[in-house]
Structures are given as structure tokens and as C-alpha cells.
Amino acid sequence: MKIFTRLLIFLLAFSTTVLAKDTRIKVELPQMMREHMMSNMRGHLQSLEAITRHLSRHEYDQAADVAEKTLGMSSLDTHGASHLGKFMPAEMGRIGQQMHRAASRFAVATRDAEIDGGLNKAFAALSDVMQQCLACHAAYRVH
Numbered sequence: 796m797k798i799f800t801r802l803l804i805f806l807l808a809f810s811t812t813v814l815a816k817d818t819r820i821k822v823e824l825p826q827m828m829r830e831h832m833m834s835n836m837r838g839h840l841q842s843l844e845a846i847t848r849h850l851s852r853h854e855y856d857q858a859a860d861v862a863e864k865t866l867g868m869s870s871l872d873t874h875g876a877s878h879l880g881k882f883m884p885a886e887m888g889r890i891g892q893q894m895h896r897a898a899s900r901f902a903v904a905t906r907d908a909e910i911d912g913g914l915n916k917a918f919a920a921l922s923d924v925m926q927q928c929l930a931c932h933a934a935y936r937v938h
């Protein structure tokens with residue numbers, strides 16, 4: 796094997812091991828909290844599915860309602876956010892807050908879309924919500 800090929804293989808192997816390394820911060824939660832949080836998470840994914848389905852049918856009000864009630868500022872109590880928040884690193888809690896705010900902004904953008912028919916802003920606002928999911932998932936783990 797040529798030295799160049801060997802070098803290339805070494806670099807590739809090296810970079811995949813390094814890149815694949817799990818650099819997320821582990822957050823220690825009491826088991827009940829962790830289970831509660833994971834059940835919230837599965838609910839979040841369900842909400843995203845319901846929201847996209849409603850948008851595809853131009854059901855703006857329903858999409859806005861799901862977002863506000865299940866992900867937005869109105870959902871904080873049902874998610875036990877104030878209680879859970881005490882166990883999280885400050886930055887993680889901040890991302891969570893950002894997600895709730897973004898979801899409430901999405902609800903507003905979607906009700907606007909009902910009026911002017913432009914779904915672009917609604918989707919941009921939905922993407923803002925999902926960016927908070929990604930930011931938190933990239934940084935933290937509980938298992």
C-alpha cells in the first residue's frame with residue numbers, strides 16, 4: 796500500500812473515532828424525574844407530528860393550539876418545568892425556556908399565516924422551535 800493511502804486511511808479512522816465520541820454532558824436526574832422528562836420528550840415529538848400534519852391541511856388554528864398548549868409557554872405547568880428546572884444545569888434550562896418561547900412565537904406566526912396565507916413564516920418559526928430541540932440534544936444526555 797502506498798504511504799499516502801495508508802495515511803488517508805489512518806486519518807479517516809482517526810477522525811471518525813474522534814467525531815463519534817459522545818461529548819454530551821451527563822445530567823444526573825432522580826429516576827422519576829428522568830422518566831417524566833423522557834415522557835415529555837416523546838410528547839414533544841408527537842406535537843411536532845401533529846403540527847406538521849395540521850399545517851399540511853392548512854389547519855392553522857389547530858397547529859397553533861397544539862404548539863401553544865403542548866410546547867409553548869402555556870405548557871410549562873403540565874411539564875412540571877419549574878420543578879424539573881431545578882435539576883438542570885442553567886444553560887440547559889435556558890435552552891428549554893427558549894424552546895417554549897419559540898413555540899409560542901410559532902403559534903402567533905401560524906395564526907398570521909391563516910390571514911395572509913403565507914406558510915413560509917410558520918415553517919421558519921417551526922424550524923426555530925426544532926433548533927432548540929437540536930441544541931439541547933447536542934449538549935446534554937440523561938442516560
Ligand code: HEC
Nearest residue numbers: 833836837839840887890891894927928931935936937938
Ligand atoms: C432542554 C433540553 C431539551 C430540549 C429543549 C429538548 N430535548 Fe428531547 N431530550 C433531551 C435529553 C437530555 C434527552 C435524553 C438524551 C439521552 O440521555 O440520550 C432527550 C430525549 C428525547 C427523545 C427520546 C425520548 C425517549 O423516550 O427515549 C425524544 C423523542 C426527544 N427528546 C424529542 C424532543 C423534541 C421533539 C424536542 C423539541 C420540540 C426536544 N426533545 C427538546 C433534552 C431536550
